[in-house]
Structures are given as C-alpha cells and as structure tokens.
Amino acid sequence: MIDKNILETLVLKLGREAVVSEPEDLLVLGYDSTPGLHHTPDVVIYPTSSEQVQIAMQIARDNKLPITPRGSGTGLSGGSIPIKGGMVICLNKMNQILEIDEENLTATCQAGVVTLDLFNAVAAKGLFYPPDPGSQKISTLGGNVMEDAGGLRGLKYGVTRDYVMALKCVLPDGSLLSTGGKSVKDVAGYAFKDLLVGSEGTLAIITEITVKLIPPPQDKRTFLAYFDDIRIAGTAVSKIIAAKIIPSTMEIMDKATINCVEDYVKIGLPRQMAALLLIEVDGHPAMVAEEATEVERILNDVGAAEVHVAKDAAEAASLAAARRTALSALARVSPTTLLEDATVPRSMLAETFTLIERLTQKYQLTVGTFGHAGDGNLHPTVLCDERNTDEMKRAHAFYDELYEQVLAWGGTVSGEHGIGIAKKDYLARQIGPGGVAVMKRIKQSFDPDGILNPGKIFIANGE
Numbered sequence: 001m002i003d004k005n006i007l008e009t010l011v012l013k014l015g016r017e018a019v020v021s022e023p024e025d026l027l028v029l030g031y032d033s034t035p036g037l038h039h040t041p042d043v044v045i046y047p048t049s050s051e052q053v054q055i056a057m058q059i060a061r062d063n064k065l066p067i068t069p070r071g072s073g074t075g076l077s078g079g080s081i082p083i084k085g086g087m088v089i090c091l092n093k094m095n096q097i098l099e100i101d102e103e104n105l106t107a108t109c110q111a112g113v114v115t116l117d118l119f120n121a122v123a124a125k126g127l128f129y130p131p132d133p134g135s136q137k138i139s140t141l142g143g144n145v146m147e148d149a150g151g152l153r154g155l156k157y158g159v160t161r162d163y164v165m166a167l168k169c170v171l172p173d174g175s176l177l178s179t180g181g182k183s184v185k186d187v188a189g190y191a192f193k194d195l196l197v198g199s200e201g202t203l204a205i206i207t208e209i210t211v212k213l214i215p216p217p218q219d220k221r222t223f224l225a226y227f228d229d230i231r232i233a234g235t236a237v238s239k240i241i242a243a244k245i246i247p248s249t250m251e252i253m254d255k256a257t258i259n260c261v262e263d264y265v266k267i268g269l270p271r272q273m274a275a276l277l278l279i280e281v282d283g284h285p286a287m288v289a290e291e292a293t294e295v296e297r298i299l300n301d302v303g304a305a306e307v308h309v310a311k312d313a314a315e316a317a318s319l320a321a322a323r324r325t326a327l328s329a330l331a332r333v334s335p336t337t338l339l340e341d342a343t344v345p346r347s348m349l350a351e352t353f354t355l356i357e358r359l360t361q362k363y364q365l366t367v368g369t370f371g372h373a374g375d376g377n378l379h380p381t382v383l384c385d386e387r388n389t390d391e392m393k394r395a396h397a398f399y400d401e402l403y404e405q406v407l408a409w410g411g412t413v414s415g416e417h418g419i420g421i422a423k424k425d426y427l428a429r430q431i432g433p434g435g436v437a438v439m440k441r442i443k444q445s446f447d448p449d450g451i452l453n454p455g456k457i458f459i460a461n462g463e
C-alpha cells in the first residue's frame with residue numbers, strides 16, 4: 001500500500017485523474033499477458049506528457065519506490081509486471097500521433113499510440129509502417145520499441161528496430177534524453193537509440209518515438225499451402241529462401257493450432273492437415289507475378305498437399321487475421337498456456353519441428369506450434385494446467401531440452417518476446433556470464449539506484 005503522504009504529493013503534482021490507488025483497480029495492473037505471473041503495484045500513474053513522467057519519476061526516486069513502465073500489458077515475458085511493487089507508469093494515455101512528415105517519410109508519436117492506429121493513420125496518406133505484431137490492435141509503440149517487436153511482415157520488412165529513428169525518454173533520475181532524429185545518417189557518439197530499443201523498460205521510459213515510413217507495396221499475392229508432414233513445410237521455407245525470394249510473410253501453424261483457430265474463427269481450415277504455411281509476396285506487380293509463380297512451383301515440388309491462392313485482398317486479409325488469432329485460439333482450450341519464442345537459423349526449421357515432436361512425446365504434453373517460420377521464429381505452446389505440478393515440471397523440462405538444442409544450433413532463446421522475468425535463467429546460457437556482466441554494467445550506468453523495472457532480465461544475487 002502506498003504511503004498516504006506520497007499519494008497526496010502525486011495527486012497534488014499530477015492531478016487526481018492521473019493517479020490510481022484503489023486496490024481493485026491496482027489488481028488488474030499486476031498482470032501482463034504472461035501466464036502465471038502477477039504482482040499488484042502500490043500505485044499506478046497515467047501521465048499525459050513527458051513532464052508528468054519526469055515528475056512521477058522524481059517522486060518515486062525521492063521515496064525509493066520501484067518504477068515499472070507499462071504500455072498495454074500484452075508482453076509475453078512478464079516485463080510490465082511490478083514484481084517489486086511500487087509505482088507503475090502506464091503510458092497508454094500518451095496516445096497522440098504528433099506528426100506525419102511526408103517530406104522526410106517519418107511519423108512522430110507519443111509512446112502510448114496503438115500500433116494499428118499508426119499503421120492506419122499513415123496508410124491514409126499513402127504510406128506504410130510495416131511492423132505488425134499479432135497484438136497490433138492493442139500493443140503500444142513504446143512497448144513495441146522496448147521489446148523490439150516483430151510481426152507477420154518481419155521476414156521482408158524487418159522488426160521495430162529497423163524503423164526507429166529517434167527517441168525521447170526520461171532517465172531514472174528524472175532527466176531527459178533525446179537520441180536520434182529525422183536525418184537518415186547519424187553517427188554522433190554512441191548509438192543510444194539502438195541500445196534503448198529492446199531494453200525492456202530497464203534503462204529509461206520512452207515518451208516520444210519517431211519512426212521511418214516507406215511507400216507501400218503496389219501489389220501482393222497470398223497463398224495458403226497445406227502439408228501432410230510439418231517437416232515438409234519447414235523444407236518449403238528453406239527452399240523458398242534459397243531460391244532468393246523473400247516473401248513479406250511466411251507464417252506457420254501446426255495441426256493443433258489449425259484446429260484451435262478453426263474452432264475460433266470458422267473459416268474452413270482443413271483440420272486433418274499437419275501444417276499450413278501462410279505466404280505473401282509483395283512489391284512491384286511484375287516482380288510479384290514472377291515470385292508467385294516460383295513460390296507455387298517450389299511448394300508443389302517439395303510436396304505440399306494443396307496450394308490455395310487467395311482470390312482477393314479481402315480473403316488475404318481474413319487469412320492473416322486468422323493467423324493473428326493463433327495464440328488466443330490456443331489459450332481458450334486449457335487453463336494455462338505456456339508460450340515460448342525459440343528462434344533458429346531458417347535452415348534448421350525442419351529439424352526443429354522433428355525435435356518439438358519428439359519432446360512432445362517424451363514429456364507427454366499437448367503442444368501447439370505456430371510462428372514466424374520465415375524468421376525461424378517458432379512459438380511452441382504447451383497447453384497445460386498450472387495446478388498440475390507434475391505436468392508443469394514436464395513442461396519446463398520440455399523447454400529446457402528444446403532450448404539446449406536451439407542454442408547448440410546457433411539459435412536464440414528469444415526472437416521477439418524478450419527476457420523479462422520469464423527467461424532470466426536462459427539469458428546467461430546464451431550469452432555467457434561475461435555478456436551478462438557487461439549488460440549489468442550498462443544497466444548500472446543508466447540506473448545506479450536500480451529503481452527502473454527491477455527484477456527484470458538479470459537474476460539477482462541469491463535468486
């Protein structure tokens with residue numbers, strides 16, 4: 001519970017509407033989208049300007065309150081859960097698109113702008129902001145920057161990092177830092193912008209973001225390819241890339257996911273198939289025609305059971321929308337959904353599917369796998385029940401063994417969801433104790449008192 005005097009100071013300096021302290025309101029802000037994790041904050045601040053963020057952080061610092069930044073709480077590694085209590089600063093009322101600059105092809109937004117709102121606003125001016133996480137209808141740009149979110153178009157267009165040009169932020173001591181700008185080239189000093197992207201709210205609170213925009217593709221073609229064996233789908237991905245074609249989208253769903261999605265959206269997906277790939281090629285119409293022919297040929301050559309071409313933009317949009325429901329659809333069927341973010345070099349996809357199948361049997365689990373196959377980024381999702389301790393033990397052993405092999409193949413423990421609380425013990429396995437020590441020194445130089453998003457990314461002494 002927040003001290004009465006601190007509460008009064010917050011209300012006095014920020015206004016009653018910016019401060020939430022009722023227990024029933026605080027309860028829901030102790031969750032994000034990661035299962036099994038919760039901690040109620042003592043107070044939540046909804047700033048509407050950078051100045052308000054500064055004031056809140058100064059009050060927190062003076063009173064030694066831990067601060068946890070929050071966007072929409074769709075994170076999947078526990079990053080916005082205030083595990084040490086204290087103050088949550090929720091940016092989602094800072095939701096103004098400040099400028100769309102058509103001469104410089106940039107957009108400048110407050111950090112709480114919802115990803116899809118930016119996409120739609122720039123699309124109305126004939127421009128394109130590609131990063132499109134599955135959560136784009138809810139997630140904020142600040143959360144996207146802090147997790148370096150990917151999306152369905154990541155294969156060709158890259159991830160959030162590739163579009164961030166400038167950031168304005170408040171440091172843990174309440175001072176301002178501005179980094180980057182609208183110039184396409186900038187090598188003045190250390191690249192703070194690049195350090196801040198993906199820093200999971202542990203170094204600064206982002207209040208304003210300038211992103212790069214690009215012209216939209218003129219044409220696109222969307223395919224759904226079905227497979228009797230998921231390994232063939234993995235081979236298809238590798239062959240398409242090896243043919244020097246970079247589709248904008250190459251997304252996979254296995255049989256369990258196809259069935260859950262079909263139960264949810266009812267668009268006639270074939271339940272008997274072992275896997276499907278959603279593939280989209282886009283660009284200049286002549287190139288799209290050429291690449292579409294080649295993709296179809298490769299799919300048939302590797303032995304796809306069926307290849308369906310979307311008849312129009314509406315059908316293509318509904319197929320992408322169905323894929324975006326994968327996590328929600330899987331989450332409906334069991335009390336607990338453990339989702340991971342294993343990413344391998346694309347050439348190892350078929351082997352990864354074999355491994356997931358073997359481990360599923362070994363640990364007697366129900367697993368649905370979907371993800372950004374073109375990026376080698378898979379989300380093997382264990383459908384389980386956290387009240388069943390034996391099942392949870394088996395689920396964790398499944399991920400342990402999976403990650404051991406993923407790392408041995410040169411992969412990563414997180415392609416896009418971050419480390420947060422959920423994957424702290426895996427980080428050192430990937431980057432080694434020396435890498436962790438350097439990261440801790442960087443954290444220390446931004447946040448010497450350790451008040452910003454404590455308990456995230458690093459295992460504390462004695463934990």
Ligand SMILES: Cc1cc2nc3c(=O)[nH]c(=O)nc-3n(C[C@H](O)[C@H](O)[C@H](O)COP(=O)(O)OP(=O)(O)OC[C@H]3O[C@@H](n4cnc5c(N)ncnc54)[C@H](O)[C@@H]3O)c2cc1C
Pocket residue numbers: 032033068069070071072073074075076078079080091111132133134135138139140141142143144145146147148149150151152200201202204205206207327328416417453
């Ligand atoms: C259904 C579903 C689908 C998803 N699909 C994808 C996907 O395709 N690709 C992908 O990459 N992720 C995906 N995610 C994960 C998640 O949506 C992303 O990580 C997203 O970027 C989080 O945004 P948010 O606004 O919800 O941030 P939050 O969850 O609120 O916060 C995420 C992290 O950023 C920090 N943070 C938030 N805002 C700020 C700020 N302004 N300043 C400093 N730190 C801040 C928080 O402290 C936390 O550490 C999905 C999640 C769901 C539930």
